[in-house]
Amino acid sequence: MQIKIASRLLLLLIMLFISSYAMSQPPRGPLVVSPQIHPDKKVTYRYQAPSAKEVKLSAQFEKGPVAMTKEANGIWSVTVGPVKPDIYPYNFVVDGISVMDPANVAFFPNERFKASLVDIPGDTPLIHALKDVPHGAVSYEYYPSVTGTTGSLVVYTPPGYDKDASKKYPVFYLIGGTTDTEETWFKVGRANLILDNLIAEGKAKPMIIVMPYGNIEARIAEEKGGPKPADPMGRESEEAVSRAKTFEADLVKNVLPYIEKNYRTVNNKDNRAIGGFSRGGGQTLRTAFSNMDKFSWVCSYSAYLSPKEMESSYKPIYENASRTNQQLKLFWISVGNEDFLYKSTVEFMDFLKAKNVNYKSLVTDGGHTWMNTKVYLTQTAQLLFK
Template identity: 50%
Template sequence: MKLSLIKGLQLGAAMMCMAVIAHAQPQRVPQFNSPQVNPDNSVVFKFYAPAAKEVKLSTQFHQGAAPMTKDADGVWSVTLGPAKPDMYPYNFIVDGVSVADPKNSAIFPNEGFQSSIVEITGSTPLVHTLQNVPHGTVSYRYYNSSELGPRPVVIYTPPGYEKETSKKYPVLYLLHGTTDTEETWTKVGRANIILDNLIAQGKAVPMVVVMPYGRAYPKISKTSGSLRNWDNLQEIKKDFLDLLIPFVESNYRVKADNNNRAITGFSGGGGTSLFLGLNNPDLFRWVGGFAPGMLKEEFDRNNAVAFANSSTTNQRLKLFWIGVGRDDMLYPVITDYLKLLNDKGIKHETLISDGGHTWMNCKLYLSTLAQKLFK
């Protein structure tokens, strides 16, 4: 065979190999950022899905799911707003399936849905905005239950805790919503940033904040409904009183008396906080609920100790506080509960806000209640 023919065959084979390799390589994904917050507080959302037939954007600052438009590169986009400065969950709905934003590392910790978080700061710092003030420490800890196994808990210690080694602090137990996790209060509710800012402004007493996981899993299934499910309440009561409080008081410099313990929570966790707080006045003298989950037929059962003697309840509690939004799905039943408290003469404070069953309201409620605690 002539040399020129051999070289020709080799060149042809090489070109075929290159074509096969090029064909096997995945399509290059266009580079873009999502979300992009504009100076006017509008937000651009983008999602890469070249094969999708339909993509929509769902967020709590826009009514209904917003259709997105696909460009020639397979990138879907939509611009929404301007929005009121706050932090908002959002997700894409891709051919009917809800997914978080793969371009955004700010994920909403939740066992029931997949969402991301967009922060719109605006021109004026909000109570949950990261500011140039002394910051506390957020620690991820575990305590062990013989029945439930390792139990996660996130604990905030205020600025100066590590240096002022002889000082003891009051403690707030802060419970999450039904499908949330122990991380939701810091990553969505910004509890640590709120306390940093309020403490720096002299508006809140320096305190330790304990944010436990509220589901008695695996004993109680994650599909069993609200955290204030009666079976879950019984298991969490044992876990909370016998394990969590002793763990905190053995490992942190906290004041171990009911004058210096507070408990509150959101939604299902709010129902749990009322159940634990009102029925254990020897442990808690500061009790709150943020749109607390409850049913009318559970009022007497879940408030048995508090309802048994209104005068004694009023003497024991330094503060009983409830916040709820007018558009909250729980507003009607909480209104009935507040009426019952009035009828029984049980003292309480309320904040009826705008908005619904959202973590935007949770930040408002926490920042309001935190300024009242331990004073």
């Protein structure tokens, strides 16, 4: 009898707990599937907002916001496309306010607004697609940085890295752009999957990729409890150049020693490459030109240095062009013909050409986008360390 009473009490307590837990949960609306990619490459987006007066889709593959239609259950939807296969950022604009897609776990790592991401697959897998090939590993690392702060890195090691403890690898230091974080080359640029696929096809040498955070001042402010400083006014302003120097010092004095102590690396200039997109491309050029003893492979994606800055800070690069050409095994410059930095980048290339500094270039369609960066990385990764 006592056993039956105890069982009933236990069942009652469980029912009360479940009831209390259910009552404490926020109300749940209908299941929202978004984005939904159709076989014909059209994409349906949905957003639940019963009280909203207007919802629009803002996507990088559209020329402007696209109005969405409200359904009876309070879900707004729109179908667009077909869309060219690639990875694109998008968001919703709800009564004038930009919001992420709450039904989508994929987002764009950023210091500011974090857009959602849609990955539209190709009929033939794209170079950044997850394929049935050996995969490398991605690790998050923390290292002692400037002014007593702790820096953060994302590090890719190639397939087989953990199987042969005697093998050493070259290193590619790969930097994101303004407002990007150390995760952007990994989560948006898909550097790990691009290298996995190229290595599997025998098109790229196995290498370590180190992806640092480019905004040292923001990290210092965050860790010391201060406000994040505003971005410099102009890419060649005194403040921008000063911050690039801070990044350079951190990379050369802190990141390189940390990586070379904790990973199996070949520690000479011919086995180090540096590359970056946008602000990271400017950091790449300034760091490389100031440390020609450290890097033999330099990749600038959607970036430039002006003739004025070259003349004031980097005369040895072009005054002794033959020496520069011997020192650099690859000097790569790429940009899109609709990029807002296209004109300045072409001016930079013309300056180098006039000074007989050798470089390889690639001008693609499109603008200042992460769709283009994947193209640039794919092309340059096949040239590095060969």
